[in-house]
Amino acid sequence: MARDELSELRAFIAVASESSFTRAAARLGLSASALSHTIRGLEERLGLRLLTRTTRSVATTEAGERLYRSIAPHFDQIHAELDALSELRDKPSGTIRISSGVHAAEMILRPKVAEFLPEYPDVSVEVSIDDGFVDIVGGHFDAGVRLGESVSKDMIAVRIGPDWRFLVVGAPGYFARRSEPEHPRDLTNHLCVNLRMASAGGLYAWEFEKDGRELEVRVGGQITYNSIFPVLDAAVDGLGLAYVPEDLARPHIEAGQLRVVLGDWCPPIQGYHLYYPNRRLASPAFARFIDALRYRA
Numbered sequence: 001m002a003r004d005e006l007s008e009l010r011a012f013i014a015v016a017s018e019s020s021f022t023r024a025a026a027r028l029g030l031s032a033s034a035l036s037h038t039i040r041g042l043e044e045r046l047g048l049r050l051l052t053r054t055t056r057s058v059a060t061t062e063a064g065e066r067l068y069r070s071i072a073p074h075f076d077q078i079h080a081e082l083d084a085l086s087e088l089r090d091k092p093s094g095t096i097r098i099s100s101g102v103h104a105a106e107m108i109l110r111p112k113v114a115e116f117l118p119e120y121p122d123v124s125v126e127v128s129i130d131d132g133f134v135d136i137v138g139g140h141f142d143a144g145v146r147l148g149e150s151v152s153k154d155m156i157a158v159r160i161g162p163d164w165r166f167l168v169v170g171a172p173g174y175f176a177r178r179s180e181p182e183h184p185r186d187l188t189n190h191l192c193v194n195l196r197m198a199s200a201g202g203l204y205a206w207e208f209e210k211d212g213r214e215l216e217v218r219v220g221g222q223i224t225y226n227s228i229f230p231v232l233d234a235a236v237d238g239l240g241l242a243y244v245p246e247d248l249a250r251p252h253i254e255a256g257q258l259r260v261v262l263g264d265w266c267p268p269i270q271g272y273h274l275y276y277p278n279r280r281l282a283s284p285a286f287a288r289f290i291d292a293l294r295y296r297a
Contacts, residue, residue, distance in 0.1 A: 008042040092285035093122035100145040148270030191240035192219035
């Protein structure tokens with residue numbers, strides 16, 4: 001197979017997996033116009049339309065989907081084998097792509113990556129922030145980060161953080177105007193800061209448990225964010241109660257800026273795990289990255 005044909009197929013796989021010329025071009029380090037020209041050349045050579053383009057999205061045609069499903073796994077295997085060859089070098093090298101939510105990226109990955117990268121100068125780490133449930137295989141990620149209870153059973157999971165819990169917190173100024181809730185159902189009578197989940201588009205229901213009894217409460221308020229950090233800031237500003245990870249709230253609690261309520265309804269949950277397909281051939285760089293992230297109590 002000629003080099004140009006390989007480049008065309010690589011370009012097609014990128015566009016098909018990203019469903020976007022812009023994202024695929026960024027991934028390949030090309031301009032969107034150059035990438036579009038490459039795809040047109042492949043379609044003309046095959047005599048088939050592989051992609052359907054609209055102003056907002058890109059989708060594979062029947063022929064394009066068949067081609068993608070047949071060749072993409074082989075390209076993945078080729079990349080894995082090439083990465084594995086780095087074990088013959090003195091130092092691990094290559095790029096590791098990780099999908100993670102914003103909380104895990106800040107509290108778990110950030111400090112670990114800061115220690116890891118100086119030790120392995122030939123390794124690059126790309127972290128894609130997405131709080132939804134990402135298909136790491138379809139997205140061509142090496143691994144993803146989720147809470148242990150959310151990891152699929154067909155994945156290898158490595159614990160990278162301790163158990164933690166969500167807390168309901170509010171500013172002293174807020175409680176100067178309203179009494180503290182004594183039961184999760186009391187939250188319906190309070191102003192609360194909502195979190196919209198990017199994956200489903202809906203508002204996150206606050207989850208509680210006590211003495212084996214589980215309870216979900218959908219709260220209301222005047223402000224909603226799609227990221228946990230501004231939710232916390234809004235609580236500090238006295239705009240309402242917030243349901244946030246304890247490690248984020250702790251500095252504000254210790255400083256007297258926030259007060260915890262309903263603590264006995266907030267048990268620990270499984271910590272974050274790094275997960276990846278069990279068929280993945282781990283490169284030396286990825287193996288060392290896993291070891292660097294592994295949680296050691």
